Amino acid sequence: MTDAYIVGVDMIKFGRFPEKTVPQLGSQAALMALDDCGLTIQDMQALYCGNLGQASGMVGQRILQEIGQTGIPVVNVANACATGATAFREAWTSVKAGLYDCVLAVGVEQMGKGLLGGAGGAKGIPKEGLLGSGTMPAVFAEAGMEHARNHGTTFEQFAKVSVKNHHHSTLNPKAMYQIETPLETVMNAEMISYPNTKLMCSVNVDGSAAAVICSEAKAKELGLMSRAVKVRASILASDPWQDRDLVMPDVNSCTRKAAKEAYEMAGIGPEDIDLIELHDCFATAEILHYENLGICGDGEAGRMIDDGEVALGGSTPVNVSGGLLSKGHPLGATGIANIYEVSTHLRGEAGGRQVEGARFGLTHVIGLGSACGIHILEKV
Amino acid sequence: MSDAPLPAVPYLKIPDDGDPYLEGQKCGSCGATFLGERSVCSKCGTRDQLGPVTLPNSGKLYTYSIVHRSFPGIEVPYISAIVDLDDGTAVKGNLINVAPDPDKIEFDMPVEVVYADALGRKDSDGNSYLSYFFQPK
Numbered sequence: 001m002t003d004a005y006i007v008g009v010d011m012i013k014f015g016r017f018p019e020k021t022v023p024q025l026g027s028q029a030a031l032m033a034l035d036d037c038g039l040t041i042q043d044m045q046a047l048y049c050g051n052l053g054q055a056s057g058m059v060g061q062r063i064l065q066e067i068g069q070t071g072i073p074v075v076n077v078a079n080a081c082a083t084g085a086t087a088f089r090e091a092w093t094s095v096k097a098g099l100y101d102c103v104l105a106v107g108v109e110q111m112g113k114g115l116l117g118g119a120g121g122a123k124g125i126p127k128e129g130l131l132g133s134g135t136m137p138a139v140f141a142e143a144g145m146e147h148a149r150n151h152g153t154t155f156e157q158f159a160k161v162s163v164k165n166h167h168h169s170t171l172n173p174k175a176m177y178q179i180e181t182p183l184e185t186v187m188n189a190e191m192i193s194y195p196n197t198k199l200m201c202s203v204n205v206d207g208s209a210a211a212v213i214c215s216e217a218k219a220k221e222l223g224l225m226s227r228a229v230k231v232r233a234s235i236l237a238s239d240p241w242q243d244r245d246l247v248m249p250d251v252n253s254c255t256r257k258a259a260k261e262a263y264e265m266a267g268i269g270p271e272d273i274d275l276i277e278l279h280d281c282f283a284t285a286e287i288l289h290y291e292n293l294g295i296c297g298d299g300e301a302g303r304m305i306d307d308g309e310v311a312l313g314g315s316t317p318v319n320v321s322g323g324l325l326s327k328g329h330p331l332g333a334t335g336i337a338n339i340y341e342v343s344t345h346l347r348g349e350a351g352g353r354q355v356e357g358a359r360f361g362l363t364h365v366i367g368l369g370s371a372c373g374i375h376i377l378e379k380v
Numbered sequence: 381m382s383d384a385p386l387p388a389v390p391y392l393k394i395p396d397d398g399d400p401y402l403e404g405q406k407c408g409s410c411g412a413t414f415l416g417e418r419s420v421c422s423k424c425g426t427r428d429q430l431g432p433v434t435l436p437n438s439g440k441l442y443t444y445s446i447v448h449r450s451f452p453g454i455e456v457p458y459i460s461a462i463v464d465l466d467d468g469t470a471v472k473g474n475l476i477n478v479a480p481d482p483d484k485i486e487f488d489m490p491v492e493v494v495y496a497d498a499l500g501r502k503d504s505d506g507n508s509y510l511s512y513f514f515q516p517k
Contacts (some may be wrong), residue, residue: 032495116453125388125501125509132472133447141445142462149443149487153405193460194482241423244442246415247472248462 002215004095006377008037011209011340013174014328014329018111022054025063026108029208030067031335033104037212037224044212045100048075050087050107051332063106080367081281082236083107087178089373091213092234092313099220106206109330116204117368137193137201137282139249139368144284144295146248146340148231151171151299155195155285159186160305161283162200168312168332169322171353172292173257176328186283194233197219200283205328210337211343225380229343232360233265233376239369251285255292255364263294263360266376273376274358275345276316277338280323285289290318293364312353320345335373338363346379381506388498388511391415400495400510402435404469413469436516437493439465448478453500463491463514477515490517 010032017025026049034040035367049060054174055078068292079086084107084141091105117136128134147153163183169175189197219228224258237258242250263269270293278293290301295316296309304310310318321327324334342361344350363375387394394400404413407421408429420427428506444461461475475491478484498509 113448124386125498125503126454127388128451129447129454129456129458130388130474130498130501130511132462132474133445133450133458135447135450137449138445138447138460142460145445146443156481191446191448193448206414241412243412243468244462244464244470245422247470248443355508 001096002098002217004092004231005216005219005380006211006213006339006343007214007219007222007224007228008033008039008212008232009210009340009343010036011174011333011337012207014176014205014207014330017206022051022059022108022110023066024062025110025206025208026051026106027066028235029064029108029210030104030106030131032298033210033212039212039222041070043102044070044072044104046073046075046091046094046103047058048077048087048091048103048105050077050083050335051109052078052080052083053109053332060106062236079371080369081279081331082335082367082371083332083364083366084337085363085373085375086236086335086371088211088336088339089234089236091186091211092231095213100361101215103213104210105213105336106208106210107333107335109332110206111204111330112205120128120248133193133194137196140282140285141193141196142248143251143288144282147288148300151302153302156183156187157302157305158283158287159183159197159200161286162186163278164305165280165319165323165325166199166319168353169326171351172322172327175322175326176203177322177326194377195285196282200325202281202324202329203326205330205351207328207330207333207337209333209340211336212338227347228380229346230378230380231375232268232378233262233374235262235265235374237261237372242270249368249370251366251368251370252288252292254370255289255366256375258372259293262374262376268360268376273316273360273362275320275342275355276318276362276364277321277323278318278364279340280319280325281329281331283325286323289364312355320355335363335365339375342377346377385497385508385510387398388509390417392510392512394510401437402471402493403431404433404435406433409418413467415471435469436466439491440488441475441485442470443487443492444475444485446482459485461514473512473514475514491515492517
C-alpha cells in the first residue's frame, strides 16, 4: 500500500461571515489549499466534503460549481464534530486503496451564535431543565466533574486550559480572537454550566479548511515532497459500550480506543509526539484528553496544566493554534483546520507559535454520539 | 385531554393502583440495563432477551453540572445530575432541594427518586405530566 501525503493545506481566518454562502466559504479554503501546492481543480480526482449544517445540501458539488465542475466524484460526509476529520480520512482512504493518487478534502461550516444541543424530542413536553440538561456546556461539564470526582481536579485547573489556549491564539493570526484572558477573567466570566464559564466554551464561528492528499509516487512526480507532510495514521472510532452511555455521552473510551489504534498504525508512542491539536470544545474536555491520548497517566492531567507541560514551550504543547476555545469551532471545518495547524508546524512555517523541531504531531476530534477521529502526521 | 397526568418519559410508569416507578429493560444474557424498550442488547448484541425490571428509588450522585444558562423560558439555575441507582443503572435528571452551589454538593451523596408534576409544563393539548427528580436522602 502506498503512503499518503498532504501536499497542500490551508484554512481561512475564522470569523463570522453571514454575507457568504456555505459553498463560497468552502471554495475559499479549497482554492487556498490548491494554491499552497500549485495545483488546480483539474488535477483533483475526487472531492470529499465535510459539512454538518447543510448535510443534505450537496455542499461538495456546490463548491465545484464555484471553482470548476470537472465531473469528479464527490462524497459529502456528516459526522458531528468529527465531520472534517472524517472527510479527510475518506480522502486518505481512497489514496491508500490506490483508487486515486491526488484528491481534495474540504471542511466547512457556517454557525449561528448560542447554545448547541438539548433540543430534545418533539413528543410531549420539553425535557431541557426537567430531566437535567442536554446543552453541550452542561454535558461536557458533567464529563469534567467525573474527572473531578475521580482525581480531585479543580475549577481553577479547568480554567487554566482556557488561559493557555487564549494565550496561544494571540500568536495565531487565523484565530477568531487574539485576546489574553488571565485566570481571574476566565473564572469570573459568566457561569454557563459549572464549572464551564463563558470563556471556557468554544466559540461558534464560520470557517473552512482544505487539504490536498497525494500518493507518494504522485507527490514525487509533481515535485511536491519538500513541503509534504506524511500521514502516519488515520483512525476513526465509535464509542464502545459503557455502563452510563444512555445518560452520559462518553468521550473517553472512543478517544482511548482511537489513540491506541493510531499509535499502533504509526508505530510510535505518545512520548514521540511533539504537538497536539485536540478537541477542546470546552475547557473541561481538554483535561480529559491529556490522559485519553496517553501524554500523561490517569490522574495526572491537573498536574500537566499546572506545570505548563501542555503550553507552548512545554514538553507536549497542546492547542498552540488557540484551540476551539479561541481559534473557534466551525464544526465541519475543525477536523481539517487542526490538520492544517499541525502540518504548518511540521513544515516549520508557524511563525511566532512554532513548536521548534517538531517531527510528529497528532490531531484529535470528538463528535458526540460519538465519533473520534485521530491523525498522526510526520515531517518529511 | 387526559384527566390523570401522563408520564414525562416512556420509562416512567404510572400504575392504576400503586406508586409511580422507573422501569428498566434488563438483558437476560449479560445483565446490562437500559432505559426504554428495545429488542437487542447494545452491550452484548443478544436478541430478544430483554425484559422489564422495576428500578430502585435509591442511588448515589455520580456527577453533575450546575446549569446557569439554558434555552429561553427554562428556569435557571438548576442541577443537572447523573445518578447511579442501587442496581447500577445510571439515570439523568434534576437534583432538587440542594443549593446550586458546588460546596453543597458531594459526589456519592445518597439520593432518592421522587415523583412530582413536570414543573407545570403542559403539551399542546393541555395535558399535565408527571416527572421524576432526585433529592438528598
